Structure formats: structure tokens, C-alpha cells
Amino acid sequence: MKPIAISRLTICGIDELPTHRSHGVTHVLSVLDPEREDPTIFANFDPHERTILRFHDVIEDKEGRPAPTKADVEAILAYGETLIGSRADRRDGHLLVHCHMGVSRSTAAMITLMAQCEPDRDEDSIFTTIREMRPIAWPNSVMIAFADELLGREGRLTAALHRHYAIQLERDAMFERWMTELERQREVGFGKGLQRT
Template sequence: MTIWVSSRFRAPPLSDEIRPVKVVSLLAPWDEFPVFPHLDDGQHLRLAFEDVEADDETPDPPMPEHVEQLIEFISDWDRNDPILIHCWAGVSRSTASAFITACLLNPDRDESEIADLLREASPTAKPNRQLVTFADSLLGRNGRMLKAVMTMKPHTYAEDAEPFALPTQFDDVRGHWV
């Protein structure tokens, strides 16, 4: 199935359209989390932290626990229905989480291949490197996830990125993403 990525304000109408079985919201602690009426609390993960890439005295930086919660939440997703991941702009926290999700679900796939697919899907994707660093360690990828996002083609600036979809599985027989 599909990982959908969106900004905060495009997430509710997109959710109405695609009817995800799970939603991940990654917003700052002071932001209002959207409501997804068709989901119960166990289907909506709300993570509150600032979009920074290093703890430079920011009071609410991303922490390893945030990535642990994301991984735990994604781990029981059966992939029969879409998942929606959003942050404020749909550029950094959400694209990092989509990349982490794709790596988690494809443990034998090359991280650069997944990062290239992310870039193809969204010219504005700029995955939060702190989140990717934590996931890289938790998933035992030995620095390959961080290297993959650091070597992605440059992103295009956006304050509110266009929603996009990322597949969850690579089909070795046909040689392309499904």
C-alpha cells in the first residue's frame, strides 16, 4: 500500500479522500493537532517536538523516543490501507518519517534507493537529519540512512508542500516499487 505525506493544513482533506488506517502527526508542542474523525486514538500518533536538526538549546528537540514511538506505531501496520504522515509544511519531519517508514518496511533495500524514490516523489522533501540519525541507529543501518539523505539531490523550497505518495514495498521480480 502507500505512505502519503502532507502538510498540516492539507492533511484533513487528504485524509477524507484516501481514508488512511493510521495517521502520524509531527508538530511543535504549541501547534494544534488536527482531528481525523474516522480514526480512534490508537490509530493517530501525535508527536510534539520542534523541527530542528540539532539540539542547539531548543527546548523541544526531536528525541530518540519520538522515533521509537514512530517505529512501534508503524510496526503493526498491515499495509492493506494507506497511512498518512504529516508535519507543519510537509517538508522535513514528515518526509523523514516517511523515509524511516520505508526503510523499516524494507530492511534489505538500499537506503540510497529509497532516498532517490523519495526525491522523485517530492522535489521539496528535506528529511530532518536528526530523526534520520536516531532511526539509523535504532534500525541498525550503520550510518547508511543518514548518508542517503545527505546525498539526495537538493530540494526545492516550499512553505506548504504538495502532498505525495511513497510506495511501501519493492518487488524484486519486476524490479520496481509497487
């Protein structure tokens, strides 16, 4: 995201945070479950700016665990606006986005920020970068759908997400088992519908 003077992007899970404390992280976006305690590891990071968002990683409302809302994605975009607005005050930066495992909410948030900060960038190119950055990426489809709408991408971001799912399913059968166990068969279906027979 060089247009906002952030040249390094990282996605990870909570367990990986200690490995990044000496990597010059300047900005952190934490996406946590509402009931989860805040990780204490950030006290060991160099000085940085940090924003915390809290919502669940599901794609359908479950008892006590509502799916992400448009307001949650609007909060991610508001964070992106702060990055855009503060770019004149820095020469470079390292943005770390994390959730519980660094698979779904964090990858969807990073995609949202990339699509926001680079409005002319091709959607498939964004997903290619995400796979390079985080090979286990399986972005939350509800979040991406809201991002698509809010950014005026007219369905292109969602279509690219479905192609991403198809690529991930072809790369590793683990994704189908994993997402089925997490009751995210709908997303698996999006990908399988595009696979070659």
C-alpha cells in the same frame, strides 16, 4: 510498504490535510509541535487509526525548542511495529504522515518507517521514493541519524541523506536559502560537500 499491507503512502503538511479526507486514509501519523493545537480536520476523515507524536523541527537545541531525541525516533519505530503487527488484520491500507509543512519531520518519519519495514531495501532507493512522493522533502538530519543507529544501518542511511541533500540543492536553489533562514546550514553543508564542482 506492501510488506505491511499498506499500498499507498502520503506525506503532507497541515494545510493540505483537507485534500486527503476522501482518499481512503486508514492510518495517520501526526508529528506536531508540542504547543500546537491538534488539527480538527481529522473528524471529517473516514474512520482511521491515528497516532500523535510531539517534538520540534530543529537540528540543534534552542531555548524552549529542543532537537528531536532518540526517544522521539524510538516512538516512530514503535508505531512501525504496530503497523507490522497488525498487517494480518487488513488487506490494504493508506498511511498518511504529516507534520507542519510536510518537509522535514514527516519525510524523516516516513523514511524511518520504510527503512524499518523493508530492512533489505537500498537506502538510496528509499530516498528516491521520498523525492517522488514529496519533491520538497528535506528530512531532519537528527532524526535520520537516530534512525540509522537504531535500525543498524551502519551509516548508510545518513550517507544517503547527504546525497539526497546534494540532489535537492542541485534541483532548486530555493533549498539553500530556505534552510539557511531556518538555521540549518549544517544540513546544507552536508549536501554542498558532495556537489560536483
